[in-house]
Amino acid sequence: MTASVEPPHDGPSETLQSQSVDTHGPPISMEDPEDTPPSHAVDIAPRWNESKTMIWRVTATCYCAFVMGANDAAYGAIIPYLELYYHQSYTIISLVFLSPFVGYTISAIINHAIHHRFGRRGVAIIGPACHLLTFAVISTHPPFPVLVIMYIFIGFGSGIQNAAWNVWIGNMANSNEVLGFFHGFFGVGATVSPLIATSLITKADWTWSSFYYLMTGAAAIELIYATTAFWPETGSKYRQALQSSATRAQGNGALSQTRLSLTYKVTWICAIFLFLYGGIEVAIGGWVVVFMTNVRHGSAFASGMTETGFWLGITMGRFILGFVSPRVGEKLSIALYIIIACALELVFWLVPQFFVSAVAVSLVGFFLGTIFPCVVVVATRLLPKDLHVAAIGFAAAFSMGGGAVFPFFIGAVAQAKGVGILQPVLLGMLVVALGIWGTILRTPRVGQAHQV
Template sequence: MATQVDSLSSPTTTEKSAFYDTKLRVDNDETTVAVFTSQNTPATTPGREIEEYQLTELPAARVSSNVVSVVGSDVPTPSLEDLKRARRAEYIGFAALMFCYFLEGWNDGTNGPMLPAIQAHYKIKFAILALVYITNACGFITGAFANIYLSQKLGFGKTLLVGALFQLVAYVLQAPAPPYPLFAMAYLFSGFGLALQNSQAMVFTVSLRNSSTKMGIIQACYGFGAFVSPLVATQFSGMRRWSYHYLISMGGAVFNIIFLTLAFRLQNLDVILVKAGQVVRESGTSKDNLYSQIMGLKVVHLLAFFALAYVGVEFTLAGMSPICSFSAIHTNFDFYLGWIVTFIIDKRHGGPSSGYISSGFFAGMTLGRVGLLWLNKLVGERRVIWLYLSICLGLDVVIWVVPSLIGNGVAVSFIGLFLGPIFPIIMNRTAKLVPHWLISGSVGWITGLGISGSAVLPLVTGAMSDRLGISSLHPLVVSVLCVMAGLWLAIPGGDPHRSE
């Protein structure tokens, strides 16, 4: 339904906030909020037609008295203190999710350096060692689907807390180095918990002002965690009490629980967004369940397979995986690093220090997610993907044909730099192409299918390397990058549901 809103006076401060153009109506049995924001249109535009969105979970008592009024009465200008309070709530919530993503990167970056210690302690073969990746992927995919149900039943804040608790349980199980079946099963808990936190963090981030910039920042926190964690885990992997590394992870998980609880107070997303001065979006009217609605969206599946190819390229080049052990190359160091390190050692005659090339890849990825934000805005997110894919394809061909150890190492870092911004853009496109009430579940499905690429493509690379040699890595990567270009061409370029 639509209504007419009288012109509202702008605050004297230069601060920008959704409070500028907000008016609440309190009925006898429900609270509705009428919101519109326009950073380019003056707030004093008279007769602006807006939408009324249902907010059944927002009692009037929870809204500041100086921004609530009965329809027909004057709406007081929000004070500077109200604006500061809203901005502070936004910053605290975003900071909590930044640490949440850092801890996710820390978790993923831990696996590679710890694999030698895990294998030596349990005296197991590589095929059994690979169970940690299988259980982690199963947990993540299960969490991605469970997120849709839990979001409906528990809401944003409680679902985040459940995810953080599952992550803590995983580290509690791993720290004492229990029997291997239980140790591997712990990855099921961590994958499940990370999937819940991942989806909820994305739906909050895309609801904020300047969401594209904030998406790049929060994804960079993941890359920074993945970069720092191996530096610490490597020190523990050579110790007799190697599993004590998970005590550090446990401490981070405890802090994560406290931070998330204090920042969001187990509240639903609409309540949190109103407190942060953000726009509250509409709810769906379809009678179909959310699973059916999400699976019925073609664009979600296109983005999911694009994410699968992207994650597959990332892990094939520099991801840490025991699948490398299937290679016919018997260098101890390269068992635990990406295939690009195997290629450098075998074809470019690199030494054990070649492993740092993998760190250079992730450092480039972290830098790219923040440092190239200006280019994303200048060129446009849809067009800039073509630029990034073209550069990465060219750099991989350089590694393939130019026999230079240093040159190849630099090229790998630059591939990480230009691959880095792609995943945040995937999330931004999801927010623009998917109805708001389906974003959380859609992100879960996209990331859940994407994480399977971390196992599928390295496995294919290993099989090809056994038959054709490690040089087959680059034709495969070039082919997958071309597939990504084809998928991106099929993804709509419009913005039918929302604008930033």
């Protein structure tokens, strides 16, 4: 069987037939089964469709992304009803954005340890189980402090899955396209979630908490789907895969990989960039309904559909631009997408028409959508393979942390200044994100991207 190799840089892919490529010397034959490839050899990248098992696993990760997207987008649809139900201010209600940050932080610290001890099987069980527990409790419309605490479990479950599946897919052949589909299913979940929630609440007279009956069922399917797909992926199998790693020789402890990954400036650049990106994405999705209702004076249903349009834009961007970005170059394409998003954000802010704002925010979503998978691909090419789980897990947790901190910050400011503050804050975040990404454009490739 011919297997495609994902190159560790922005160069063309190669095809290997029963040989491993030494990046510092001639090819090493693998005809002798006792030959062991050197630690710096390029691994043969698996393809998503090389077997029924791989297809099952890839579709399982896509379904996990669907559930994570449905959860993240549900905030925007239910926040107006949380405010009415719990009789709390924007600042207090915004704690539902902030509390997952605790879970994301924990996941960033112990993500590699979970892989080391339980393998991907552990991720496939723990992540969906956290979702199932949280959705089941929220469906009972608990007291507000309990609601805030339960979202910590959401942060932890989503954090370990986001890191694990991004790394796993990021090391495949055609990783940009496959990651585009993975994140595209996140967008599908984020698109249908506010649509269903808004329709059920405004048209069918459901309570906001009743929507979480559906989310509980979705999480139960997620748990079964992921567990059956990754059951053979044990901790011992994961440790064996890293056995010949050069970095592993520098420290056998699971947490040492996280500490080592943090000595690479690429990890920090990607983490800070994704912190801002996650904040922008969730802030728009979380507050656009309130903005369109209070500032653009739209109806509850029309404003809810605006959030659906934003997530639909993200979904289409991930499915479509995932094929464009590799041809432009991931580093350059990210910069271009941010510049276009800044221009569209100006239109969203300065043209006070409901329809124009709705179209502009959908297009912002379209150009922002593929940024996350592009960053994952760039990181996998700039960092040693055995640090991918730790480094990308840390950066992904930072992204979700941004999705917790900035919507909370905007809610607190909106309490004092009004929700109209959303647009200048978002534009400023986009400009800062562009400046941070500019620092990675000249970052050397793996083997040269040295530690800080």
